Amino acid sequence: MLRTQGLTWRVGEVAIVDGVDIALAPGEFLGVIGPNGAGKTSLFNLVSGLRKPTSGTVWLGDDDVTALPPHRRARRGLGRTFQSSSVFSSLSVRENVRLAVQAHQGGSLALWRRASSFAAVVSAADQALDTVGLGGRGEALAGTLAHGEKRKLEIALLLAGEPTVLLLDEPMAGVSAEDVPELVAVIRGLTRGAETTGRSVLMVEHHMDVILDLADRIAVMHHGALLACDTPDAVMAHRGVQEAYLGEGL
Numbered sequence: 001m002l003r004t005q006g007l008t009w010r011v012g013e014v015a016i017v018d019g020v021d022i023a024l025a026p027g028e029f030l031g032v033i034g035p036n037g038a039g040k041t042s043l044f045n046l047v048s049g050l051r052k053p054t055s056g057t058v059w060l061g062d063d064d065v066t067a068l069p070p071h072r073r074a075r076r077g078l079g080r081t082f083q084s085s086s087v088f089s090s091l092s093v094r095e096n097v098r099l100a101v102q103a104h105q106g107g108s109l110a111l112w113r114r115a116s117s118f119a120a121v122v123s124a125a126d127q128a129l130d131t132v133g134l135g136g137r138g139e140a141l142a143g144t145l146a147h148g149e150k151r152k153l154e155i156a157l158l159l160a161g162e163p164t165v166l167l168l169d170e171p172m173a174g175v176s177a178e179d180v181p182e183l184v185a186v187i188r189g190l191t192r193g194a195e196t197t198g199r200s201v202l203m204v205e206h207h208m209d210v211i212l213d214l215a216d217r218i219a220v221m222h223h224g225a226l227l228a229c230d231t232p233d234a235v236m237a238h239r240g241v242q243e244a245y246l247g248e249g250l
C-alpha cells in the first residue's frame with residue numbers, strides 16, 4: 001500500500017533519514033517511535049512529499065510517487081493531518097469540513113449550483129464529523145474548540161480528502177490526559193472496517209502507551225535509521241531499542 005525503499009535525506013554530511021525501508025499493508029496500523037531528534041518528522045516529510053529525499057523511493061501501491069508534490073500524493077490517497085494553522089478559526093466546525101470536502105471534490109464554485117452536489121458535500125462533511133465524534137459540535141466556531149476537539153477536527157479535515165493511507169504526526173500533542181482515551185478511540189476507529197475502506201495509518205507519537213495500544217507493528221528510528229520494525233511485544237523486548245531509550249525511558 002505504502003512502501004519506502006532506501007529512503008535517505010542528507011543535510012550536508014549528516015543523514016537525517018538514513019536508508020529507511022518500511023512497508024504498510026492495507027488496514028495496518030504502523031506506529032513510528034524514536035528518541036528526540038531520531039528523524040521521525042523528517043521521515044514523515046519525505047513520505048508526504050514535503051521534502052525530496054536525497055535518494056530512495058516512495059511507492060504508493062505500484063506507483064513510484066517520489067517526485068510528486070504533496071497535493072498530488074494526496075489525490076492518490078495519501079493524506080496527512082492538517083496543522084491547526086489550516087483551520088479557519090472564525091468559521092464553524094462544519095463549514096471548515098465542508099470546505100475541505102469541496103476542495104477535494106473539485107473546488108469549483110459551479111459545484112455549488114447543483115443541489116445534488118451540495119447535498120453530497122454536506123453529507124460527506126457530516127459523515128467525517130460523526131467519524132471523529134464531533135457530530136454535535138458542527139455549529140461551534142473552530143477557534144473556540146479545546147485542544148482535544150481541535151485534533152479531532154484536524155482528523156475530520158484529513159478524512160474529507162478520502163485518504164487510504166493516513167499520516168498522523170503526534171495527534172496527542174497538547175491534548176490533556178483526560179481527553180487522551182477519547183482521541184485514542186477515534187483514531188482506532190479510522191482503520192475499523194479496513195477490509196472495506198482499505199485504510200491504513202502511519203502514526204508518530206511520543207506517548208508510548210498510546211502507540212502500544214493502537215499499533216499492529218512499531219517502527220523504531222534512531223539516528224535517522226530504522227532500528228527495528230516489529231510487533232509491539234517484540235519491539236519492547238528488543239535490546240537495541242531499550243539501549244536507544246536509555247536515559248529517556250520507554
Ligand SMILES: Nc1ncnc2c1ncn2[C@@H]1O[C@H](COP(=O)(O)OP(=O)(O)OP(=O)(O)O)[C@@H](O)[C@H]1O
Pocket residue numbers: 011016034035036037038039040041042043
Ligand atoms: N531542515 C533541517 N536542516 C538541518 N537539520 C535538520 C532539519 N530538519 C531537521 N533537522 C535535524 O534532523 C534531526 C531529526 O529531526 P526530526 O524533527 O525529524 O526528529 P524527530 O524524531 O521528529 O524529533 P522529535 O521527537 O524531537 O520531534 C534533528 O537533529 C534535527 O535537528
